[in-house]
Amino acid sequence: MSKSLQAIRGMNDILPDQTPVWRYVEGKVARLLDNYGYKQIRMPIVEFTELFKRSIGEVTDIVEKEMYTFEDRNGDSLTLRPEGTAACVRAVLEHGITGGGQVQKLWYIGPMFRHERPQKGRYRQFHQIGVEVFNLDGPDIDAELIVLTWRLWGELGIRDAVKLELNSLGTSEARARYRAALVEYLSSRLSELDEDSQRRLKSNPLRVLDTKNADTQAVLVDAPKLVDYLDEESRVHFEGLKARLDAAGIPYVINPKLVRGLDYYSKTVFEWVTDKLGAQGTVCAGGRYDGLVEQMGGKPTTGVGFAMGIERLILLVETLEQIPQELARQVDVYLCAFGEAAELAALALSERVRDQLPNLRLQINAGAGSFKSQFKKADKSGALYALILGDDELAQQVVGVKPLRGQGEQQTIAWDALAEHLATCVVQG
Template identity: 75%
Template sequence: MKTLQAVRGMNDILPADSALWQYLETKVATLLAGYGYQQIRMPIVEPTELFKRSIGEVTDIVEKEMYTFDDRNGDSLTLRPEGTAGCVRAMLEHGLLGSGVAQKVWYTGPMFRHERPQKGRYRQFHQIGVETFNLTGPDIDAELIVLTARLWRQLGLQDAVTLELNSLGSSEDRARYRDALVTYLRERFEQLDADSQRRLDSNPLRVLDSKNPDTQALLVDAPKLADYLNDEARAHFSQLCALLDAAGVEYRINPRLVRGLDYYGLTVFEWVTDRLGAQGTVCAGGRYDGLVQQLGGKPAPAVGFAMGLERLLLLIQTLEQVPAELANQLDVYLVTVGEAAQRSGLQLAEQLRDDLPQLRMLVHCGGGSFKSQFKKADKSGAPYALILGEQETLEQTIGLKPLRDGGEQEQLAWADIAARLQQLL
């Protein structure tokens, strides 16, 4: 019988890797709690129409990348390719945007896009997303950027990432700019790459984001979006830059930064790195003030971002910023030899867990000789072994053996174990 394997581009996260995932997720959750953000959890399957209306029917995501299927009722459903649309749907469905109350939420989980799998880009990938609603000023845009800058410092990545900023202005600004850009590019249509030629009719702003060097060369003399911004959009962007300057956050204005989703307007930003080859963006977002109304709600300002966990983890590993303590997932390995020791060991282990809630202890299961158990204790990576045999059980003592530094074994009374472990760990 053929051995079954995971779907291409959808990867298992094995026990040896999960500690680093938990480390990153905990860092982000703790940081966001410190800024007053609350977690929201949404389904991974949504009505297909949600993404057509939010992301845009002529985007690559909707046209080519979504996992879409009809369920048994004939309804078209899609595995979520991103989180913002589902978050807005949830906020509207549960009436959380009424009365102009500010909302700050975050979520985490898998997203799905049918792309060509490559390092740092998979068909099932994981994101942490942050969304805010009913806040209009550039101060909340700045807060999102400042908190991500703090995260990079906490992870030791601050020297490997660069912030890129742009303003897309209002929908009217983009419409006027789109006309000027299309006029310019049509005169040079034959010089565009095939993908940009296709986008010229469906989504011309995405031509600015082309990775083709010849197309990028054509864009050097193209009209600039900044020249088409209204006074309000200019003021918003200027104030954002002033806030970031005051906070000491360095940035580069990138006039070709447009993002890949139709719902963005005003502020857009990306944190990029040159340490991962082609997969350079590790966190990106911006304003989407029109999306709530677009999905059936009353107009509400909104801004957010998403960060890709696989790429962040890859960057942490590439820069050798994995905390040393993650290499060892155990503090103690409890060896029990004999039936009486096994019974007492289970009881003793539970008492230690009551006394030391943070203790990471593996109690040997499956029997075996002292020698075989001790070999497993040594291979476990734990710095200490507790040894409980028949004699120790009778005397209500236990051996404490250092496994890493060649130290001498101690004999302790059961009542003294917790205090001694607390000293050592």
């Protein structure tokens, strides 16, 4: 017996009963970003591996252990994108849309790939919504990104369940000074660090700061603090950001250990975290990467952005029971037709109603069937109303409108008045 085919571990199907929630959340985000003046960009899911080595950093966990990398038929090393910022920067450089100081406010959506241990809220193929802004260097745009996410949490009903954490990493020069001091301190207490932190101390010492190991966290209590090494420019920028968040009434906490996992961040970094999802607590994260475009071969160009995982965001919305009840209903009206002549008339009638009510979710029965079987399908569809069209209705050019969810008695409506009737009763239902 051959092994049955199934999805790759950590790469999941999103089934029809789940997609309404996905469309709801994605639609909320898309409308919000449109309203703030952001434009969508779409990049390939496969890039040259060198792109991620140059941007993310060769000694990061993502590049060292998590990327899906392979050689194509030409011998080129290609990688399924593990994150979106590098690909977006590559795209704006390739097409020259940030040249001459042009401001670009962009967003994208799609799958990302990392070979991690799958668990609830963390998968090998996961989906992100990302936002990137180029050629704006003030704290005002940093604040806008945080403000619009705050508005999104309100629209999704999860605002009370998330907390904003902020930090500033300073310039690359400031981080270099801090890195040297941190390495000196941790090296003197090397035996007290966990194995993973000992490895990171050699390759990416700032990542030791966000260790989950309790013993290493105890060592870090007396470690040098990044804030003491900030340059004046970064300090002023950070104070400007905090002032704007205070003015907008957005609460936050300063987390001096927040460093993010990618090498390209500088100055502002932030995370929206929750305690409602267990270990997978980060809902949205981002920050400023003013040196990345130049690092990838472009002219000096400031950048700032964020990414949010859609799976985790949906999990939080579901956990907090903030899914609108109407999402469970994917059909408003189900049209039952009995006999070939009625079926022909039903097709024309349904299209006429759709012309008049383009937002009405109307499903017409397919596959014929008895009165009982068609009504069973109408009820199973979740529709509020069943429309009945048989020989008698056809002769009189009327249709029966039967409530399926206890909204009153069946009525007989003329074809010409059907759209107006449905516009009223479906809204009321």
